[in-house]
Amino acid sequence: MSMARRLVSEGLGTAMLLAVVVGSGIMAERLADGNVAIALLANALATGAGLIALILMFGTISGAHFNPVVTLSEAFQRNMPGKEVLPYILVQVLGAFSGVAAAHGMFEHPLFFASEHVRNGMAQWWSEFVATFGLIAVIISCTRSRPAVTPFAVAAYITAAYWFTASTSFANPAVTLARAASNTFAGIRPIDAPGFIIAQILGATAATLVFCWLYPAKQKDTVSH
Amino acid sequence: MSMARRLVSEGLGTAMLLAVVVGSGIMAERLADGNVAIALLANALATGAGLIALILMFGTISGAHFNPVVTLSEAFQRNMPGKEVLPYILVQVLGAFSGVAAAHGMFEHPLFFASEHVRNGMAQWWSEFVATFGLIAVIISCTRSRPAVTPFAVAAYITAAYWFTASTSFANPAVTLARAASNTFAGIRPIDAPGFIIAQILGATAATLVFCWLYPAKQKDTVSH
């Protein structure tokens, strides 16, 4: 695939992911009559189902990372050239903000408005560490053992992670930045974003090291064998 | 497959789709005790699950379009002869109204009764543009890269789209017309149908152009390569 196609794929895919996450969050909160569990059920169901579609749509073009730490982990494993990392991350972030704006347009909000949703403290950061560790673990494991099921495994993981982590599992720096621009159900205060992103990078690093050891790649050197 | 079988497949499949969408909407509203989020959860779950079954049932016969803009997009891509477009659309519309009548019969409503559900304005039309863009995008992407998963990808996409668009994602002109004849949870005022259909056609056109470029077909000329 040409580089232009791959970057459009990452940008458009990340935009659609954010439209799903933020849009379904707004809809869920509007309809749920104050019951946050029902809202999160809808948000998790929509995000999981949306991810199945999006990863199947864009996976064969660009890998369907939609996530800077996934791109960094793939580059570390030499699954993509290092010089593509920066362009990938740029279009992911650009796409993420576009997706938030698209969702806000559908629900008659301003294109961007800073979130006031407080999300910080050790328990939240530990949640993001665990969430991102698991996400990278799923991706490496499935890619190396049975790649055809990866879209379903990732979507299932994120659906679960919305519920089993206290942070509802952002697990993605581009998503975190863009959700800081949405004062809705899915938002996060801009000031809280850096803590989330640091925890995500640490979780992704740990998972990459552990799972490259657990699943040694056939054709190249890996850390521990 | 003979033309007769293909038209019966499109008509019967669209009828069953509408029975699922309208029937589950009525049931959900009756049982949900005023909580619209719970009703939409049930409606989305039933529609997504129903789509998996229906696309698997009818896909190998007629392609399981159930949707005029899907048929138009397929014909534009030369995946079907142009002369079949009109018969396909006619049986889809006929099937859609039959399905609404079948659902109304199950729930003791008159066969048809005009909806009073207001759905208009820029945010709603933008929602339908986005919803249909995504639907056609999923179909082109999966059909060109891994056709066996298309039924699951389309069903997952629609489940998500019920939640992430403000219009609950009609994304289908035949469905829109038939739902105008149902004054129930899934209805739309007849006067609001044209706005939805125009937005759907625009979204489908945009997606067809973008995704034919993203996924160039092997055996024929496409727009940009």
Place this chain on the structure above:
Amino acid sequence: MSMARRLVSEGLGTAMLLAVVVGSGIMAERLADGNVAIALLANALATGAGLIALILMFGTISGAHFNPVVTLSEAFQRNMPGKEVLPYILVQVLGAFSGVAAAHGMFEHPLFFASEHVRNGMAQWWSEFVATFGLIAVIISCTRSRPAVTPFAVAAYITAAYWFTASTSFANPAVTLARAASNTFAGIRPIDAPGFIIAQILGATAATLVFCWLYPAKQKDTVSH
């Protein structure tokens, strides 16, 4: 597979199906605090998920019919010898009652107690006709076009049918008889069972005729080609 194994498979599978349907109905009603939509969501989710597991477990042994009208339709299509029909139906009915008793034991109910849940009238019978028509349609279509996905298609169909039919889709004479012995969420008055069963047989007959025409079998004569 030996006949003994096949009959144990049909009996045990139908028992487990009823344990899932009736057990999850009791649990759902107990926990749902009077909101029937939430109860039916749980019941539909459990039944759909249970069916995936059960059809995958028993399909390669006995076909995983668990349903007299499925057995009759298969025999009509000459997919199984006619002399096995009666033993199949007998173990299905026996299994169905055993499964109800197993569920009642888990929830501290008497083994059997006649249901008082009224389910009759044209709208209910039309619902059962539609529900069973769709079930047999899914089975014939998928078996003849892509058998590996049949378990998922059937489970998805039933999940949807719990919601889009006014009767919550029994679609199975053995299930109908056994649910008459359970005065719980999933029950049906014994006096209402015959109406349901007649509608189911009519729906199954219609679907068998239509879908054997839509999907002509390769190796044998079918009705209309």
Place this chain on the structure above:
Amino acid sequence: MSMARRLVSEGLGTAMLLAVVVGSGIMAERLADGNVAIALLANALATGAGLIALILMFGTISGAHFNPVVTLSEAFQRNMPGKEVLPYILVQVLGAFSGVAAAHGMFEHPLFFASEHVRNGMAQWWSEFVATFGLIAVIISCTRSRPAVTPFAVAAYITAAYWFTASTSFANPAVTLARAASNTFAGIRPIDAPGFIIAQILGATAATLVFCWLYPAKQKDTVSH
């Protein structure tokens, strides 16, 4: 795969399973506003989705048992060497407690605190017998007939079993022990754990005997042929 990798896989996988089960239980109870059905819906959805991801992640390394009775049943069937049983069980139990601690950390609970959730009596034990019978039945059936779908079948089964058994289906001695150390939604009083574990062992034994007869292994003697 080396023994070290397999033990890390079983330990880490069981830890993540418990983090999912206990974490989503806490989140669900916090958000559900007292409606236990909504909480259990979220808990079941998260557990089922998490299991899909975890079994796909770890299955090709260690078999993804995460459960002492699964390990015992596999060893009985000579699918793994008997000398590996004890190490497997040890890391499963160790992993289970680690996962509970990880979940408690995410939700600001003490690492461990004994549950006060009463779960005993014949109906509960019969529920655990049925739940574990079904789990082992799914695993043996799918492993012997179509192993690629096993992760989906197991996850679907457990999702259903949360609802159709009165005990919400622990079906796993390591999980039972670790959940005794969590006074949350998913907990069980330490004094009630032995009753559950005995019922689980009996259910697993029954299923192993029945399903090794139903699905005779090709290459080795089995009980009844």
